[in-house]
Amino acid sequence: MAKPRGWLEWNAEQARNWIRVPGPADDKYTRGVLGMRTGSKDYPGAAVLGAEAAARTGVGMVRYLGPGRASDLVLQRRPEVVTVAGRVQAWLLGSGINADTRGETVTRALDAALAEGLPTVVDAGALDRVAGGSDSPRPIVITPHYRELAALVNGRNGTTKTVTAGQIAADPGEWATRAARNLGVTVLLKGSVTRIATPSGVRLTVSNATAWLATAGSGDVLGGILGALLATNAGRIEADPDALAALAATAALVHARAAGIASAGGPLAALDVAEAVPAVIRALLAVPTERKH
Known part of the structure; x- marks a missing residue:
């Protein structure tokens, strides 16, 4: 995609082009399989929210690989989710995982997923696994908030420089x-x-999300939406690495609009946002009246 000089505000017309609509020859594998290593004993709900959002975004299959209690909760909510290892087209890693308390087994599993080189969403408790940087771009989208990005930047700089979340908020x-x-x-x-x-x-922006979206679990929903979009567009990412930016912006736009539906001007919960995703995608795919002829 073309590289804008400044910051480009992403819109519905652009987002529509990144929603993959299945055709008659598609099956659950060709539609995209998203692998998830998310959730933990302390935060099992993150796995539920991510799986729910991914399923409602239109992925062909979700493979959830995580702790037993989280797996049980995911299956209670979404019985079609597969909980055994197998091929995937993209990964969602880290949501609901605490980097300070995760065990070696989880860390090895995260590193193994990253080593596959597939399109990957890296969130929360997996962010430290990309802190070393790379000499060449990687097919990875990280989804930090200000504090998490500060920790990443400080990890990159070692002890020579300390960046605060406030500094990042002042010039994001x-x-x-x-x-x-x-x-x-x-x-x-x-x-x-x-x-x-x-x-x-x-450089892209997505604005105008309701402030009610600042609620626990909303980031887990965003991760699921983005993970599904990466899985369904894995071929486009391979052909054009900058497709990751378009897909990330599309996920943010879908997330914001789903929050608007769920809120309707009042409070919302993260699961409400996930449940509103299909309505947003239907609206994005609808052909405007003036273009039907």
Whole structure:
């Protein structure tokens, strides 16, 4: 995709082009399989929210690989989810995992998924696994908030420089751009305005999300939406690495619009946002009246 000079606000017309509609020859595998290593003993709900959002975004299959209690809760909510290992087209890693308390087995599993080189969403408790950066861009989208990005930047700089969440909040565009370049990944920096930056210089924004979206679990839902979009568009990502930016912006736009439906001007819960995703996608795919002829 073309690289804008400044920040480009993503819109519904652009997002529509990144929603893959299945055809008569598709099956659950060709539609995309999303692998998930999310959730933990302390935060099993993150796995439920991510799986729910991914399923409602239109992925062909979700493979959830996580702790027993989280698996049970996922299956109670979404019995079609597969809980055994197998081929996937993309990964969602880290939601609901605490990097400070995860065990070696979980860390090895996260690293093994990253080593596959597939399109991957890296969230929360897996962010430290990309902190070393890379000499070449990787097919990874990280989804930090300000505090998480500060921790990543400080980890990259060692003890020579300390960046605070407040500094990132004061200039999120600069820090998202810098992190994308230094880490070799696409950055989706969450905030009142979502900013997406790539190592190659693509810079996108998604604005106008309801402030009610600042609630526990909303980031887990975003991860599921984005993971599903990566899985369904894995071929496009292979052909054009900057497709990650478009897909990240599309996920943020779907997330924001689903929150608007769920809120209707009042409070919402994260699961409400996931449940509203199909309505948003239907609206994005609908042909405007003036274009039907």
